[in-house]
Amino acid sequence: MFDAPFSSYQRSRGRARVALGATGALTGLFQQGSAKAMLPRTHGPLPEVVFLNTSGGLTGGDRFQFSLDVAAGAGAMAATQTAERAYASPDGVAEVSVSLSAGEGATLFWLPQETILFDRSGLDRRTEVTLGEGARYLGLETVVLGREAMGERVETLDFQDVRVVRDAAGRVIHAEQIALGSGTLAGRDRAAGLAGASVLASLVYIAPDAGDRIGPVRAALGDAPGCAASAWDGRLTIRAMGRDSWDLRRALIPAIRLLTNDHLPRVWQT
Amino acid sequence: MTTHMITIMGITTTITPMTDAGLLTLTHWLSPVFPVGGYAYSAGLETAIADALVADEEALADWLDHSLAAGAGLTDAVLLTSAMEADADAATLNDWARALSPSAERWQETWEQGQAFTRALADMGSDPGVPVALPVAVGRAARDLGLRPEQVAALYLQAMVANLATGAVRHIPLGQTAGQRIIAGLAPRILDTAAHAVTLTPETCFTASFGAELAAMRHETQETRIFRT
Numbered sequence: 381m382f383d384a385p386f387s388s389y390q391r392s393r394g395r396a397r398v399a400l401g402a403t404g405a406l407t408g409l410f411q412q413g414s415a416k417a418m419l420p421r422t423h424g425p426l427p428e429v430v431f432l433n434t435s436g437g438l439t440g441g442d443r444f445q446f447s448l449d450v451a452a453g454a455g456a457m458a459a460t461q462t463a464e465r466a467y468a469s470p471d472g473v474a475e476v477s478v479s480l481s482a483g484e485g486a487t488l489f490w491l492p493q494e495t496i497l498f499d500r501s502g503l504d505r506r507t508e509v510t511l512g513e514g515a516r517y518l519g520l521e522t523v524v525l526g527r528e529a530m531g532e533r534v535e536t537l538d539f540q541d542v543r544v545v546r547d548a549a550g551r552v553i554h555a556e557q558i559a560l561g562s563g564t565l566a567g568r569d570r571a572a573g574l575a576g577a578s579v580l581a582s583l584v585y586i587a588p589d590a591g592d593r594i595g596p597v598r599a600a601l602g603d604a605p606g607c608a609a610s611a612w613d614g615r616l617t618i619r620a621m622g623r624d625s626w627d628l629r630r631a632l633i634p635a636i637r638l639l640t641n642d643h644l645p646r647v648w649q650t
Numbered sequence: 651m652t653t654h655m656i657t658i659m660g661i662t663t664t665i666t667p668m669t670d671a672g673l674l675t676l677t678h679w680l681s682p683v684f685p686v687g688g689y690a691y692s693a694g695l696e697t698a699i700a701d702a703l704v705a706d707e708e709a710l711a712d713w714l715d716h717s718l719a720a721g722a723g724l725t726d727a728v729l730l731t732s733a734m735e736a737d738a739d740a741a742t743l744n745d746w747a748r749a750l751s752p753s754a755e756r757w758q759e760t761w762e763q764g765q766a767f768t769r770a771l772a773d774m775g776s777d778p779g780v781p782v783a784l785p786v787a788v789g790r791a792a793r794d795l796g797l798r799p800e801q802v803a804a805l806y807l808q809a810m811v812a813n814l815a816t817g818a819v820r821h822i823p824l825g826q827t828a829g830q831r832i833i834a835g836l837a838p839r840i841l842d843t844a845a846h847a848v849t850l851t852p853e854t855c856f857t858a859s860f861g862a863e864l865a866a867m868r869h870e871t872q873e874t875r876i877f878r879t
Contacts, residue, residue, distance in 0.1 A: 540856060544749075555749040559856035564720070571703040572716035575861035598871065608867035612754035619752070619864050 392435035392442045399449040400427060400456050408449070415444055418461070420646065425455070426487070430647055432461040440469030440502055444476045448490075452483030452512060459645035460492040463524075466501035466539070473502030473538055484512035484548075491636070491645050494522035494579075494625050497560070502538035509545040511553070516587035518639055519543065520632075523560070524625050525578040534578075536562050545586060554584055554615060577606070577621035579628050585616040585639050597635045604631035672795030676802060679767070679788065680809035686766045686784070688813040691759040692821075692877035693722060694866030695814055699821050700874075703865070707828040710818050713862070714811045714836060718843045721859030723807050725750055726760070726785040727847035728855040730806055731799035733789025740782050740790050746852035747783035753867040755879035760784045762878075767791075803844035811836050817877065 394415025399408030404427045411417055414435040422428050431446045438444070450456045458480070466474060482488035490509075497503065511517055521543060526532035537560055545554035568574045585593065594611035597618065601607045606628075607620040618635060620628050629648075637644065678684060695713065698704040704713050717723045733743050751757035764784040771778035771791060778791055785806065792802045812833050819829035869879060 552745050552749040555746065555852075556752070557750070557853075557856045559720075559858055564858045567716075570712055570716050570861070571698060571709065572713045572721060572862040572865075573858055573860060575703075575864075577860065580860055606864070608753075608864055608871075610753035610755070610867045610870055612757055613748065617753060617867070619860070619867060621860050621864060 394433060395445045396431055397447040398429050400451060400454050402451045402453050404454050415446060424643060426457045426643055428645060429456055429458040430461050433464060437465040437467050438474035438503060439467050440472035440474060442474040447479040450482045450486045450488050453485050455487035457489045457643055457645055459647050461647055463493045463496050465496045466503040467498050468500035469502060473504045476505040478507040481510040482512060482515040482517055485514045486512060487516045489518045489640050491520050494524050496524045497534060497537055497539055498526055499532060499534045500536045504540050506542045511545060511586060512548050514588055518585045520583045522581040522625060535565055537565055554586060556582060577623060579622050579625045581620040581628050581632060583618040586614060590614050590616040593639060596638055600634040600638050607631055669796045672797045676792060676795055676797060676805055680805055685770050686763045688763060689817060690877060691879045692817055693759060693814060693879060694862055694869050695818055696875065696877045697865040697869040697872055699818065700872060707824055711832045711835060714814060715839050717862055718807060718839045720857050721862050723810060724843055724847060725855055725857060727803040727807055727843055728850045728852060730785040730789035731803050731848045732851055733786045734793050734799045734802065740779060740786055743786045744782040747786055752863045755870055756866050759879040800844040800848050803847050804840050807840045807843055
């Protein structure tokens with residue numbers, strides 16, 4: 381028993397699940413291990429759900445599951461309490477699964493704080509979203525390669541991130557599947573790839589009014605460098621890449637406020 | 651010819667005597683004379699050139715190499731080889747093609763060319779099925795040509811980079827020879843990408859094409875445009 385690898389004692393497990401009913405009231409709450417879900421009181425029309433990994437970060441072998449179900453006609457703003465940090469780990473990858481659903485005509489804004497990937501970290505994450513007819517979904521993911529301000533340069537990495545949105549019938553309507561490995565980092569200045577960026581943000585807005593929002597969204601982004609937006613077939617996407625996560629967030633906030641009717645998660649320190 | 655190919659490429663009994671005829675058909679479909687109109691699309695390269703991100707032969711070759719290995723080239727090759735499987739459902743793969751498109755113009759170029767490809771086959775008297783995105787349409791049509799999926803994917807990718815390189819050398823501008831050097835030089839990457847694609851499905855196809863995808867999005871608001879995408 382004493383011969384067991386030390387890291388096995390450190391592996392974290394966590395599951396947190398929240399369900400909100402048609403009136404926005406809590407209808408289900410499950411928490412296990414190092415995953416927590418909090419529902420801070422808000423005075424706005426949208427309930428907020430905040431997920432938290434209490435183990436303080438992710439290392440190889442960790443398993444986390446977060447899930448949020450919003451009933452037909454209801455709405456919610458969900459976020460994570462802090463930035464998620466993936467730390468160097470010699471043995472394997474951490475696995476994080478996020479499962480979100482919004483019923484018919486429901487609103488779900490998923491605005492987690494950034495994911496920070498440190499050198500020699502491994503993370504395999506899946507975010508799967510199911511949307512009912514006429515639902516409104518906003519999802520934002522920000523990935524930060526190390527902390528350049530702390531002088532860290534990420535050289536070795538094993539990161540896979542799947543973000544898939546399906547309709548109620550299971551038909552895929554949006555998919556973003558990115559992989560960042562050591563090979564990509566070795567060519568980090570290649571123009572078609574990272575182009576020198578260490579912060580990558582991707583936003584998707586899927587809603588009946590997505591096409592109508594593109595003009596105002598472009599105006600809100602202004603001429604911020606490294607940002608662009610597009611809209612088609614009920615989808616609106618924004619991409620941003622740069623070197624400073626604070627600059628990127630500041631560039632995106634006006635567009636996010638526009639799409640959420642001026643809501644931002646309270647845990648965002650803005 | 652057929653015997654020679656078996657010796658060199660280790661092809662086994664899956665190859666039918668149709669191979670040579672199939673190869674002729676496929677190269678016809680993928681040639682610039684087939685009315686798909688690929689020359690009208692730049693996949694964001696026009697913006698990369700306007701922004702001086704791609705200004706010389708080396709940068710153009712690198713941009714195309716990256717698109718093959720970790721961008722639209724890989725995604726297309728996976729959709730194509732998936733569409734060649736006997737039980738493939740073209741409508742589901744078309745959903746994936748749309749879902750994986752990161753921006754309006756990326757979907758526009760693959761959808762418009764897929765429609766044109768399907769229409770051309772129908773005009774020639776075959777029954778190509780409902781219009782779908784270009785790689786799905788080509789893969790579906792190539793199912794009966796007696797060719798291996800990685801062969802079809804490699805020829806498709808070569809046609810793709812040849813089209814992009816030809817447009818780009820005129821636009822930068824670079825000499826014609828530079829374009830030919832780039833196309834020939836990308837052969838190993840084309841073969842690697844095609845071999846990689848047959849091991850993947852749309853669900854397991856990962857990319858890292860951030861700069862190219864941002865350029866394709868920025869193209870939508872570019873003031874002076876010659877290409878549609």
